[in-house]
Amino acid sequence: MTDMTKLSEAKGYYRLxxxxxxxxxxxxxxxxxxxxxxxxxxxFFYTNVYGLNPTIAxxxxxxxxxxxxxxxPVVGALIDMHTTRFGKYRGWLLIMALPLTVLMIxxxxxxxxxxxMKIVYACATYVVLSILYTTVNVPFGALxxxxxRDQHEVTILTTTRMWLVNVAQVAITYGVPTxxxxxxxxxxxxxxxxxWLLTIVIYGVIGLGALLFSFAGTKExxxxxxxDQAKVKFTDLFTEVVRNKPLRIIxxxxxxxxxxxxxxxxxATYFVKYNLGNENLVGYYNVISALPALIILPFMPxxxxxxxxxxxxxxxxxxxxxxxxxxxxLPADQxxxxxxxxxxxxxxxxxxxxxxxxxxxxxxxxxxxQTGKRISGIANALIGFFFKFGLALGGFVPGIVLSLxxxxxxxxxxxxxxxxxxxxxxxxxxxxxIILLAFIVSRYNLTDEQLVGYEEEIENSL
Numbered sequence: 001m002t003d004m005t006k007l008s009e010a011k012g013y014y015r016l017x018x019x020x021x022x023x024x025x026x027x028x029x030x031x032x033x034x035x036x037x038x039x040x041x042x043x044f045f046y047t048n049v050y051g052l053n054p055t056i057a058x059x060x061x062x063x064x065x066x067x068x069x070x071x072x073p074v075v076g077a078l079i080d081m082h083t084t085r086f087g088k089y090r091g092w093l094l095i096m097a098l099p100l101t102v103l104m105i106x107x108x109x110x111x112x113x114x115x116x117m118k119i120v121y122a123c124a125t126y127v128v129l130s131i132l133y134t135t136v137n138v139p140f141g142a143l144x145x146x147x148x149r150d151q152h153e154v155t156i157l158t159t160t161r162m163w164l165v166n167v168a169q170v171a172i173t174y175g176v177p178t179x180x181x182x183x184x185x186x187x188x189x190x191x192x193x194x195x196w197l198l199t200i201v202i203y204g205v206i207g208l209g210a211l212l213f214s215f216a217g218t219k220e221x222x223x224x225x226x227x228d229q230a231k232v233k234f235t236d237l238f239t240e241v242v243r244n245k246p247l248r249i250i251x252x253x254x255x256x257x258x259x260x261x262x263x264x265x266x267x268a269t270y271f272v273k274y275n276l277g278n279e280n281l282v283g284y285y286n287v288i289s290a291l292p293a294l295i296i297l298p299f300m301p302x303x304x305x306x307x308x309x310x311x312x313x314x315x316x317x318x319x320x321x322x323x324x325x326x327x328x329x330l331p332a333d334q335x336x337x338x339x340x341x342x343x344x345x346x347x348x349x350x351x352x353x354x355x356x357x358x359x360x361x362x363x364x365x366x367x368x369x370q371t372g373k374r375i376s377g378i379a380n381a382l383i384g385f386f387f388k389f390g391l392a393l394g395g396f397v398p399g400i401v402l403s404l405x406x407x408x409x410x411x412x413x414x415x416x417x418x419x420x421x422x423x424x425x426x427x428x429x430x431x432x433x434i435i436l437l438a439f440i441v442s443r444y445n446l447t448d449e450q451l452v453g454y455e456e457e458i459e460n461s462l
Contacts, residue, residue, distance in 0.1 A: 076381020
């Protein structure tokens with residue numbers, strides 16, 4: 001190790017091994033195996049297998065997400081104020097791994113209760129799952145800023161993380177419906193409950209293993225000092241969002257992007273089953289959401305360098321919009337073209353959804369330059385609050401639209417209004433949100449040159 005490297009690492013600019021990069025990314029892959037599986041399929045499971053009315057399911061999704069979103073900032077402050085015996089952030093991956101997995105499985109159990117108690121059970125298991133997820137997701141989000149200050153290394157970490165997330169997405173979007181149908185013969189009736197439960201147990205165990213690997217394979221190097229930890233207060237939650245403009249804008253990016261993702265994911269299974277009329281295509285259709293990112297994400301650092309942050313985001317959003325427009329206007333019998341435009345949509349939104357995560361450490365650096373405190377937990381908790389608010393909208397809106405357009409899970413063929421409602425959810429509404437997201441991106445003005453200056457000032461104060 002050269003003297004220059006030693007000096008760089010002394011100031012926090014660590015270069016990480018590929019093993020540690022993969023271990024870090026495995027933490028997010030694990031959370032997708034557990035939580036993204038739930039958010040992608042739970043609404044369909046509730047309406048078509050569990051037997052909940054779409055309106056009740058929508059209200060429950062909104063209520064759970066609001067509770068969860070409020071809980072996020074509380075967790076962020078607690079994490080910045082305290083340290084576990086296993087580390088400030090990574091320890092939570094170990095502590096909460098098993099409880100999170102157990103609650104994921106519990107969400108897909110259909111109890112032998114009356115209608116009211118079934119609703120109570122569904123609400124209770126989903127609320128507790130979401131609360132436990134927060135205690136993993138917030139510290140994990142703060143972990144990358146604890147591994148290194150090096151922005152190039154952070155980009156590599158984010159790319160590795162999102163590549164592994166998309167591996168999980170392929171496994172979730174293709175594997176879940178394929179396995180459920182293999183185990184139960186269908187995914188669309190109360191008789192499929194055994195197939196759903198067995199599939200969820202498999203995915204939960206995989207997620208559990210990946211979380212434990214992430215804990216074992218990472219090392220915290222840059223965390224808030226004990227002196228600064230003692231200074232962190234709950235009021236920092238409010239002051240940080242007021243004074244940190246980049247963090248506010250990134251938060252609104254997350255609201256919009258995750259609303260797009262949640263609405264699109266929720267609508268996809270309905271669209272393939274009812275609009276295209278073939279539930280056996282669900283896995284093939286959904287897997288296209290993740291496959292393009294596996295090809296493109298390794299090139300994201302180069303694309304950022306060539307196009308700049310905004311240029312890359314604008315291009316990816318434009319591609320997303322074209323894909324959504326095609327999905328909305330194409331007739332249902334044009335299955336091949338629908339799959340082509342799903343691929344186009346996935347190329348664009350896959351880059352957008354991955355890249356905005358790399359902006360969070362920038363806002364953390366900006367906040368540290370402002371205050372001298374690196375409160376990564378609070379920053380990630382605030383992001384968590386806003387992206388879960390986006391997920392809340394994405395979980396609430398589909399249920400309401402399905403209810404208003406006359407969707408009936410007992411019918412094999414839906415009426416024209418319901419089919420149009422599904423298509424609006426799949427494409428038209430997300431396309432409008434893509435336009436809104438482009439406007440929000442235009443308001444983000446933290447440049448790489450500014451960050452270099454802020455980092456130099458932070459370095460000189462160390």
